[in-house]
Amino acid sequence: MSSILFYGVPEGCSFGSIVALEWSGLPYRLCRVEMPEVVSTDEYKQINTVGETPSLLLEDGRTISESMAILNHIGARAIGSGLGFAQGSEDFDRQNQMLAFLNTSFFAAFGPLWYALEHPMEPQDEQALTAYGTAAVEKAHHTLEHLLAGREWLLGNGPSLADAYFVGIARWNDFHKVVDRRQFPSLHRLYERMQQEPAVRFAHAIEHRQEAKSSGAFLGEVDLTEALGLLKQAA
Structure with missing residues (x-):
């Protein structure tokens, strides 16, 4: 299972995590979370108990929330790309x-x-x-x-x-x-x-449900029900 980023619309700060994933080259999928309708539901709170975006569901079933934590996780896995740096440097x-x-x-x-x-x-x-x-x-x-x-x-x-x-x-x-x-x-x-960055153009297109061309390793979108099923399988 590839990681899944839960991104909030409209205008979510999760936008930055989409850009970072595009730059990283790491394989990932996206799950759209409408705010405030879906983000505050009991279903989404199985992913993030605080009821906020972004959240990142990892391949092993763990979840990470908060933009700083997610961005640092992406950076740690993409040090070879120049996007992240060794902790303590x-x-x-x-x-x-x-x-x-x-x-x-x-x-x-x-x-x-x-x-x-x-x-x-x-x-x-x-x-x-x-x-x-x-x-x-x-x-x-x-x-x-x-x-x-x-x-x-x-x-x-x-x-x-x-x-x-x-x-x-x-x-x-x-x-x-x-x-x-x-x-x-x-x-x-x-x-x-x-x-002008392709990753930013991609993130805008994703948010507005327009044709989006990834320059990274985007593997498509999943809905919340499918993501919750994957979470249960990984548990």
Whole structure:
């Protein structure tokens, strides 16, 4: 059994894990999880008890959740491709540090905006939450521009797991329209460059159910019922 990535739509941060799998060359399949309808069901919680995406079902029946854990797992299995680095090495630490920033600061900055959009509340409460989220997103963009320091890629040497995770989150600004990304030249160039990556085009096509051409080892999609059956077989 090949691994199965459970990806969330619409606009899931699992987008970055699809990009990373494409880059890795590792064989994998995908399982589409609609949010919030399917992700919160008892069936999906057999895969991820927290009821979130992404999740990765491994060949031996184990499951991994949380983007950072999944990306580091992919990196560890793809060291030969240059995508991952040996744990404890300088490159591993730099990449892990960047992933942590993206996860705790860049990702989290959009949280208030998603909450205000998805939950009914009093107008003044929505306005306050939106203002808080807007300030957080602006700050995160300023910080990321500083971290890039004019480099072409987040780690400087070429595409990395951090760039894959970045592009899945950065697109949320296009949805919420918080900042003009052109105010952040290095960040803007990185985002535009990533849009030309075949792996990113593939992930977009998968999410929108368009014709998708894999340049990796994508083996097709399975539905949740089939994935749960495979999980039981592996147990």
